Amino acid sequence: MYLSTRGTVDRLTAAQAIAQGIAPDGGLYVPETIPLLDEQALPRLISLNYAERAAAILRLFLTDYTAAEIQACVAAAYSSEKFSHPAVAPVTKVADGTFALELWHGPTSAFKDMALQLLPRLLSCALKKIGEQAEIVILVATSGDTGKAALEGFKDVEQIRVMVFYPENGVSQIQRLQMVTQDGANLQVIAVKGNFDDAQTGVKQIFNDGVFNAQLANSGFKLSSANSINWGRLVPQIVYYFSAYADLVRDKYITLGSMVNFVVPTGNFGNILAGYYAKLMGLPVNKLICASNSNNVLTDFLTTGVYSRNRQFYKTYSPSMDILISSNLERLLYHVTGGDSAQIGRWMAGLNANGEYRISNEHLAAIKEVFPAGWISDEETAATIGRVHGEYGYALDPHTAVAWQVAENYRRQSGDRTPNIIVSTASPFKFNATVLTALAGTDSFAGKSEFAALHALAKLINQPVPTALAELEHKPVRHTAVCGKHDMLNVVKAALHLVE
Ligand SMILES: *Cc1c(COP(=O)(O)O)cnc(C)c1O
Numbered sequence: 001m002y003l004s005t006r007g008t009v010d011r012l013t014a015a016q017a018i019a020q021g022i023a024p025d026g027g028l029y030v031p032e033t034i035p036l037l038d039e040q041a042l043p044r045l046i047s048l049n050y051a052e053r054a055a056a057i058l059r060l061f062l063t064d065y066t067a068a069e070i071q072a073c074v075a076a077a078y079s080s081e082k083f084s085h086p087a088v089a090p091v092t093k094v095a096d097g098t099f100a101l102e103l104w105h106g107p108t109s110a111f112k113d114m115a116l117q118l119l120p121r122l123l124s125c126a127l128k129k130i131g132e133q134a135e136i137v138i139l140v141a142t143s144g145d146t147g148k149a150a151l152e153g154f155k156d157v158e159q160i161r162v163m164v165f166y167p168e169n170g171v172s173q174i175q176r177l178q179m180v181t182q183d184g185a186n187l188q189v190i191a192v193k194g195n196f197d198d199a200q201t202g203v204k205q206i207f208n209d210g211v212f213n214a215q216l217a218n219s220g221f222k223l224s225s226a227n228s229i230n231w232g233r234l235v236p237q238i239v240y241y242f243s244a245y246a247d248l249v250r251d252k253y254i255t256l257g258s259m260v261n262f263v264v265p266t267g268n269f270g271n272i273l274a275g276y277y278a279k280l281m282g283l284p285v286n287k288l289i290c291a292s293n294s295n296n297v298l299t300d301f302l303t304t305g306v307y308s309r310n311r312q313f314y315k316t317y318s319p320s321m322d323i324l325i326s327s328n329l330e331r332l333l334y335h336v337t338g339g340d341s342a343q344i345g346r347w348m349a350g351l352n353a354n355g356e357y358r359i360s361n362e363h364l365a366a367i368k369e370v371f372p373a374g375w376i377s378d379e380e381t382a383a384t385i386g387r388v389h390g391e392y393g394y395a396l397d398p399h400t401a402v403a404w405q406v407a408e409n410y411r412r413q414s415g416d417r418t419p420n421i422i423v424s425t426a427s428p429f430k431f432n433a434t435v436l437t438a439l440a441g442t443d444s445f446a447g448k449s450e451f452a453a454l455h456a457l458a459k460l461i462n463q464p465v466p467t468a469l470a471e472l473e474h475k476p477v478r479h480t481a482v483c484g485k486h487d488m489l490n491v492v493k494a495a496l497h498l499v500e
Contacts (some may be wrong), residue, residue: 002029002231005334006348007341013064015126018119018232019136021225022207026322026348027341030331043256045246050088051078053079053246054118054239060281061235063123073121077236082107082117084466089114089240091247091421094394096278098407099253100424101244104397108178109427109466110320111271112149115236120153120160122232123224127159134222137496139206140164141227143267143320143410144175145426147189148182155184162226163188163495164200165488171319172431173450174469181475189479191215195313198323202488203227212489221496229271229327237274238281244421245283254419259286261416263407264423265399266290266298267321269328271423276332276370286418291406292375292423293318298326300334302324302373305364307347308356313417317378317398317434320425325351336366372414374406381405385428385438395461397426398434429469432457 002017003009006027012020027350054074055067062070078088085105092100106113127136140150147164156164163358164179168191171179179189192199206212207223216222228234241262248254257344262285264272272288272422279285292299293316301307309324316322335342350357359367359475376384384401396404400422407420428435432450436457448456451473483491493499 001033002192003308003339004028005030005330005341006106006345007339014062014231015129018122018230019126019130019224021130021223022204023232026208027189027344028229028327028331030252030334031061032190034277034280042246042283045242046250048246049073050243053243054236056076057239057242057483058235061238062122064129065122069125073125074120077117079123082113085360087247091244091245091251092394093253094388094392094422097417097419098404099244099248099419099421100394100400101240101421101457102424103240104424104427104430105179106149107152107468108148109144109469110145110149110431111423111425112145113152114240115233116146116149116153116226118236119226119232120157123160124157126232132222134217134220135222136227137221137492138162138224139203139492140225141196141203142166142171142179142446143196143322144171145320145430146227147257148175148178151182151184151187154187154226155182156186161186161188163190163492165190165192165203167191167195167199168193168482170195170315171321172433174430174432174472175319177475178469179470180477180479181472183478188495190488191482192446193482196322197313198485199488200227200325200327202485206489206492209489210494215498216496217335219496219498222280227327228268232415234270234274234277234328236330238277241275241278241285242283246478247474248419248421257284257285259418261287261289261418261420262423263289263291263403263410263420265318265321265403265425266292267323269298269326269332271425272371273328275423276335279370280335287410287416288371289403289407289410289420290371290373291403292373293321293381293402294375294377295322295324296375297324298329298374299375301329302367302371305350306356306358306363309351310355317381317431318402320399321402321465331362332367335358336363341466372410374409376402376405376409382434382438385435389439389461395435395439395463396424396433397428399426399431400424427466428461429454429457429466436460
């Protein structure tokens with residue numbers, strides 16, 4: 001069963017929690033108990049393919065779904081039609097003791113596909129199971145990658161409508177084109193005059209607007225979420241931590257039971273939190289290293305215990321991590337405090353009212369034990385992309401480059417020689433301008449369109465441009481709406497014809 005981190009709502013089944021998205025008390029749904037792996041479970045994963053591994057992990061959490069339902073969902077989500085690599089999430093050895101877990105072989109070339117190819121199927125299934133008749137309206141705030149992945153995942157799914165809000169000047173040109181050219185009758189894309197946190201705050205306010213939600217209910221609508229605040233977004237991400245480990249054992253890089261570190265380029269704390277659940281379930285994970293760019297709010301929190309969003313917001317080369325409020329941290333705090341909802345409520349109230357909160361030294365020590373943290377600048381990110389390509393012939397996207405360098409810094413400073421698995425969250429082609437500039441210098445890129453840059457990058461790193469990205473050049477723009485950060489509710493009302 002699932003509980004809200006704020007503790008004031010009823011326990012729900014997985015299907016109910018997934019259909020609801022965020023809890024009505026403003027909290028996030030968390031599993032009441034964490035399933036533990038039995039001794040045979042991990043060795044059994046080794047010979048399975050990705051979809052089968054996913055089914056094995058998901059059934060431990062989605063206990064109200066039948067085996068056949070889970071089977072159907074994972075088979076459709078992780079098919080060769082959707083993922084261009086037969087392993088779905090392959091692990092590549094890049095250097096001695098350093099591996100890349102590539103999560104970007106899906107339709108949008110970023111890791112959000114790992115969850116957002118599955119969530120719509122889990123949600124459709126959930127609606128049937130709970131007998132939900134309302135039309136579900138999914139509101140998405142995106143820093144670039146979630147929006148497109150949600151649009152792809154939910155395109156033409158019955159009974160579900162999706163509205164994506166992205167920061168007008170906060171996404172790359174490729175990311176913007178991916179979204180504004182999206183087809184599908186049930187989808188809308190809106191640019192917000194503000195940054196990602198403005199968009200996310202706007203969506204949260206709509207969720208928490210009691211009057212509006214009542215009006216929606218009377219009109220046959222219901223809100224839900226595809227952001228990583230939805231449990232159905234988080235649970236698919238647990239799978240690839242197990243899958244990566246199973247691959248390393250299968251390929252004899254590690255022995256069964258030995259420890260690994262995962263290094264995760266982090267924004268909303270969703271990806272790395274999934275790794276934490278894997279660790280709690282018994283996967284032999286030593287450290288989960290939290291890597292940030294100059295929006296280093298998490299580095300500060302994980303070293304001092306003070307979470308403060310009262311700081312300058314930077315636009316960086318790794319825009320999907322340009323975040324000052326990491327929503328999923330709330331789930332970590334819940335587990336670390338042993339489910340102290342009252343305490344969490346106070347911290348989150350502090351965050352709302354004063355932009356900050358401080359956890360106790362005891363809680364900080366427990367968190368530090370698992371989550372070393374570091375950050376690097378844009379200059380270091382570009383240098384890392386160049387250096388890793390030069391030394392190992394491996395092209396990193398800027399987010400993955402942040403993780404790479406933070407991993408190296410951690411290894412040097414700590415002396416920890418545990419193998420590092422770098423969680424690689426985007427294809428280098430998705431952020432081609434930054435990657436090309438880092439590899440070939442500013443001049444070679446000057447005056448080129450993003451598409452010329454894509455092809456130049458393909459030549460330079462000797463890899464084909466992902467088909468879906470190459471096709472963007474000739475797709476018509478379908479979505480041109482722009483709104484102010486305080487107008488998001490009105491935009492939703494207008495879309496649903498709820499304006500008096
Ligand atoms: C979303 C995203 C991240 C951050 O993931 P979180 O789950 O928000 O921490 C990192 N890299 C890329 C490429 C992303 O799209």
